[in-house]
Amino acid sequence: EPEVTQTPSHQVTQMGQEVILRCVPISNHLYFYWYRQILGQKVEFLVSFYNNEISEKSEIFDDQFSVERPDGSNFTLKIRSTKLEDSAMYFCASRGALGKLFFGSGTQLSVL
């Protein structure tokens, strides 16, 4: 079965540094999402992306965040200047037929 892949699986960074989280959505999907989950808490929506532009974003997705689809396969989330509270598991998802989301295994981001 096709799957969403995310790299790296773990990322450790110093506060104030930039990080780029990478995702390869399922190839024939058109809608892409980033979610995050702080340990043991709810899964929070960050941003949705369609046709090379953001279609919706949450309050969490401030000016420090950006997304990009630099080529036909990758979908990236950049955090320009990380804060301690950005530490979380970040999940990429793409949307298939009938509306269900396919999630990657996540990138655990630790900001020190």
Add this chain to the structure above:
Amino acid sequence: SQQGEEDPQALSIQEGENATMNCSYKTSINNLQWYRQNSGRGLVHLILIRSNEREKHSGRLRVTLDTSKKSSSLLITASRAADTASYFCATDATGANSKLTFGKGITLSVRP
């Protein structure tokens, strides 16, 4: 405002028993979905029920939807130790490839 809220927050049952998990939501929906998350992994889609449906089955899963009460339940019959995971309900407000809004999840432990 928080959309999906599951209860109970945690459930522990014996293998072979049925597990019932509930979800309530606040706004109108196009569909409601249930996802499963094994510890430290991505979410896996289980089942989707549309707003005009009242009940749906998939293998050992049965989901109900009551739009008048804005609630849904997920029943797992004849539970197995491998069903141990967190379960999330997610609401889709418009169905037009909009975001899914997740609840906090229910931690299910199935004792062998």
